[in-house]
Amino acid sequence: MRKFCVSFLCVAIFSFAACAAPTLRARTPVLIPDVPGYITIKGDFHMHTVFSDGYVWPTIRVEEAWRDGLDAIAISDHLEYLPFKSDVSPNRDRSYEIARRAGDPLDILVVKGAEITRDMPPGHLNALFITNAEALAVPRWEDAVEEARKQGAYIFYNHPGWQRQAPSGVGTLYAEHKKLIAQGTLRGIEIVNGPEYYPEAFGWANEHNLTMFGNSDVHEPIGLSYPAGSDRRPITLVYVKERSIKGIREAFDQGRTVVFSQNRLMGKEDFLRPIFEQSVKVLNPKFPLRGTERKLVQIHNISDVNYELELAEDHKQINALKGITLNARQTVLLQVSGRSKEQSGGGKVALRYRVKNLLYGPREPLVVSINIELL
Amino acid sequence: MRKFCVSFLCVAIFSFAACAAPTLRARTPVLIPDVPGYITIKGDFHMHTVFSDGYVWPTIRVEEAWRDGLDAIAISDHLEYLPFKSDVSPNRDRSYEIARRAGDPLDILVVKGAEITRDMPPGHLNALFITNAEALAVPRWEDAVEEARKQGAYIFYNHPGWQRQAPSGVGTLYAEHKKLIAQGTLRGIEIVNGPEYYPEAFGWANEHNLTMFGNSDVHEPIGLSYPAGSDRRPITLVYVKERSIKGIREAFDQGRTVVFSQNRLMGKEDFLRPIFEQSVKVLNPKFPLRGTERKLVQIHNISDVNYELELAEDHKQINALKGITLNARQTVLLQVSGRSKEQSGGGKVALRYRVKNLLYGPREPLVVSINIELL
Amino acid sequence: MRKFCVSFLCVAIFSFAACAAPTLRARTPVLIPDVPGYITIKGDFHMHTVFSDGYVWPTIRVEEAWRDGLDAIAISDHLEYLPFKSDVSPNRDRSYEIARRAGDPLDILVVKGAEITRDMPPGHLNALFITNAEALAVPRWEDAVEEARKQGAYIFYNHPGWQRQAPSGVGTLYAEHKKLIAQGTLRGIEIVNGPEYYPEAFGWANEHNLTMFGNSDVHEPIGLSYPAGSDRRPITLVYVKERSIKGIREAFDQGRTVVFSQNRLMGKEDFLRPIFEQSVKVLNPKFPLRGTERKLVQIHNISDVNYELELAEDHKQINALKGITLNARQTVLLQVSGRSKEQSGGGKVALRYRVKNLLYGPREPLVVSINIELL
């Protein structure tokens, strides 16, 4: 780890000796099953570097993303807030250039972005897929937005419930935002930013057909906010037709995202349902059930999500656990028993559960079926 | 957890309330890919209960196996050593009966067995698939073995290197064993017992065509020997044609086992090679390589094994890392670079690595290829 | 781990070879500071073995307690419920005898007990410090209690809110209990049993001056209910004058216990306050504070408790964090700042916080001071 060498690359570049311990530099996949017809891109589209008020060199954002199992990131340094400019180049296009060069060898897609950083309204807006960040650094925010639009940017509204700009703790959709939405200039919104979740923003997204984002907005090294062993950073799952910057843009335009944060998946039912169905398998769906005897249904979950199930309606024929968590990467036991001494067979049975952490609206949990067959 | 209830079942039986925390009672799969043409049974075929000198009730062995991701166990209480007999029934068939009833609802296959426990020679022998353990409790070990044979038992030699019976630390294959082997009465051998590995026994297995076993020989609750977070118990992987007691027996007879212990897989090349090939995938196998430039090959490993690779031979055209561990459930980077300024393209390249922890003999690591294509 | 040897003892007894890995058989202390004038005994006074409906041999309860950092346990097998009696001796005094012999070499104090196991009322009662368990196995529960009393037993009421006997989920103090309390025969109560906490029982304890207990009531191996890395079992902290069975009894008689469960400490203020004060230290209590500047107060916590603080009252002079958790075995930063531009010095300042998880009543959190001095 010395002169002439990108330290963590050194491990590989200069140590041609045999090793036995687990390799330190490793990528851990995020296990969320794909949705038929799409490729899943795991992304974080809001982060900072020393080129604005972040604390790391742009290459680190790529390395962190690779290790965290992400496919894509956006560098979104502040346009108007450059606290380190006496020491670091104020060139607003540099952080992207540096990050992109680091992304290619690791196959991390780096989206060029910038954060329009103003008082409320409109607060902070991320402009992605821009071509020239410098050109966005203009006095009036309206002009910055207009320039971004000209560059073909995709713009979303950041941390609408951020306490400093929404002291009530609950954010507001200002007239300015509604106007941008009506114009088709503002297309998305963060419903999760770092540790914060904004249910009201989730509602606005559904109401105004805005694409949902969950981003880290990380400034420091990611490990200081999300240490190994604790919760992972927020992730925006993007359902693309091709794994490319272009593919990501097309999916944003079509609103094909799901937010994964703090063991919650939030987005449209069309994506949540297949994710659940691809994640969960009943290992022993067929068995006899006579009278009030008890049976154990083994349910395996291949994903990284702990699905929190709550019985949505009692079944006329059988008792089933009122609540159970389908643990990530494990198999659990769902207890069922006949309701009456007369119970015998019954054929196909669908047990209806609410999945408390799969939400298609701020108060709308997905309802799923656990299907068994009584012989 | 009270009167009238099998404690850990209670959690489910009596709590019909909603829950959010991960479910405590859960099964963690052991991720070893299947081998084409066979079903993989994960088993532990040597363990004890309070019915000999173990410290748990037989049902616990089933619960532990289920949680540990096993498919099959054998209860193998000592025939001659019953230290608790003043308090616990000396009936040598009881522990199996109790365990089997607990196994059925969890779909754990329970093999009836007993440990013939004598001084060396022959030391300790496990007789599995027996029908009557009591009948094996006879003064002469030769008669016990003969009775087991009559019952159609499958017999293997336990912990041949166990210090108390092999003070040199290295075991011996006595004339008595050789005779039993010649007769076809002794068919298998433990090359791993609990924390101990016996390389010499591995050699005998290959020489005399004995089926290899790796068992825990656990006496206390498994968690006291293998706490969560530490190394898992030894496992005997059995390659069966049907998931049943009968299927296990047929696989034992045909020697279709692999031992998994302390991050080592030991067995026949025919099984080790497909396990490795099904575990590991090169994510970006095709790329250009010009001159001495460096490239990163991303290798993903879906298994629970950390494969420890060591370059077996230098490649004429490219430099590759001399040593790398392919971490379990992660992706790592294999560094390659051209050897000369003239390097350009080259088509298919097979990098040959020794996998230090995949052994088909005590000193015979498997050699594998990491295949890439230089454009 | 074989014939003639208490398996987990073997590790030490028979392996006289050098080792480097951490020792497997180890005791992890429970870090709760002592209270001036007393020795702290960490105990679990309700557990089962194969001699009633438990699943482990009595020696295991001692080994588990030693590893878990406990000083004392009570074996409390059911008197009336012996589901394994066709296989295990029904002698109700055996489990204690076996456990005690295992306790001595490990310096674990083993209290002789039994669980009087009846329908409600009176439900289940633990009788500790008895001399003859067999004599308690009589038809009428009143006679069992009377016999226990004659033997000088200390009797407490088990899991008063257990759903099967308190279907409402909330328990009741029946006339039978009140009578026993009035007689001075029923002296204590479980406010925590395994994963369950009974706030109402906490209230009864205060109202009727009953000694509080938090016990595991474990039936299976402790690791199946409390795996390494998850929450630890409930512990009853006993404040004794001498570390002995006699000392424990005297402390029970005087009501000197605190219950530690799920990061809560519950008991009398006289014990909670010194525990907190001995746990927590302000590392930099003295500093200047001018105007509205911010300062960081470093607070170190040596205990295993994460103290959850909530500002109880605003301080006239300075702003302090409204909420902060003082992490177990770590140092955290308490942010303070002047309220006005005129702020300057001010001398001793006591910041008043409610500790949400230190309770001297079901709804009575302890209020503490964090003391600093403004120069």
Added chain:
Amino acid sequence: MRKFCVSFLCVAIFSFAACAAPTLRARTPVLIPDVPGYITIKGDFHMHTVFSDGYVWPTIRVEEAWRDGLDAIAISDHLEYLPFKSDVSPNRDRSYEIARRAGDPLDILVVKGAEITRDMPPGHLNALFITNAEALAVPRWEDAVEEARKQGAYIFYNHPGWQRQAPSGVGTLYAEHKKLIAQGTLRGIEIVNGPEYYPEAFGWANEHNLTMFGNSDVHEPIGLSYPAGSDRRPITLVYVKERSIKGIREAFDQGRTVVFSQNRLMGKEDFLRPIFEQSVKVLNPKFPLRGTERKLVQIHNISDVNYELELAEDHKQINALKGITLNARQTVLLQVSGRSKEQSGGGKVALRYRVKNLLYGPREPLVVSINIELL
């Protein structure tokens, strides 16, 4: 985590809401007992920032050090290697200025330093306690060293075994180094740098009376090299008379350091012995031992070091375990037994063990006594 705010400070500064989860921003102490007569400073005196070829802002080095339980760091950016100078100010004094301002509120001592970065000889030298880094950026390394000397610098030799400058893998002490040592200009040496340990350098330190250092030389965020849960970074323990920059310098001058890395403590016996003696306590030192009976000696270790003991000499009277690891923060059992049937009492017994990971020379493990008394 946004505009106008040092992100990880925000957690505290802007969230005045109540919290219950453990506080994210926390310091974990490094548990190494103090040595009588001195204060222990835990330091890392070699690290980089974006002002040379590191990847983080200088404030991050302070935050990482605070969380890792360190007391002091030195910023030691390369003088001659500034790969980011087109984007980051080449002012060699800036990284220290920025780090120092961050250190004060957290009470982290920040030493001003610079790395003289040349080909071998002399390779890389760290100059600490300098006053003007710019003045050291001169063409000839001899002049850089001379300027540092004039500024009153303390100079040590970095990673003498670093493969790139010592291809044999073993370093050399060149004539240039010997001359600087003879002059009293070169006073210390790294025997540990990041993951590398140089036994030969340890030998030179003893031979030439050089102060020993173990430093991280970290370039990326520390968590990428030392993730939570894995091994911690190397630490130089400094034995000071006062906790200040001046105190550190005085201790360096007097050679009062110990290196802690990968569970090894390396330094002078005068420090190693009290560290061990303050760490380890026999909980039950006095007991009778009759004939060949076995007893368990409970040994508690309060430190973060796993002491690896190996019996140094057999005791005439009793057998003791040949090898045992005294686990960090746990109690383990040392088995002893009488050697003969005649064994009875014997008074004070000192069991002599080599501590394999306490080294006062490359091949000199400390020998300690475990003292018991046979009644």
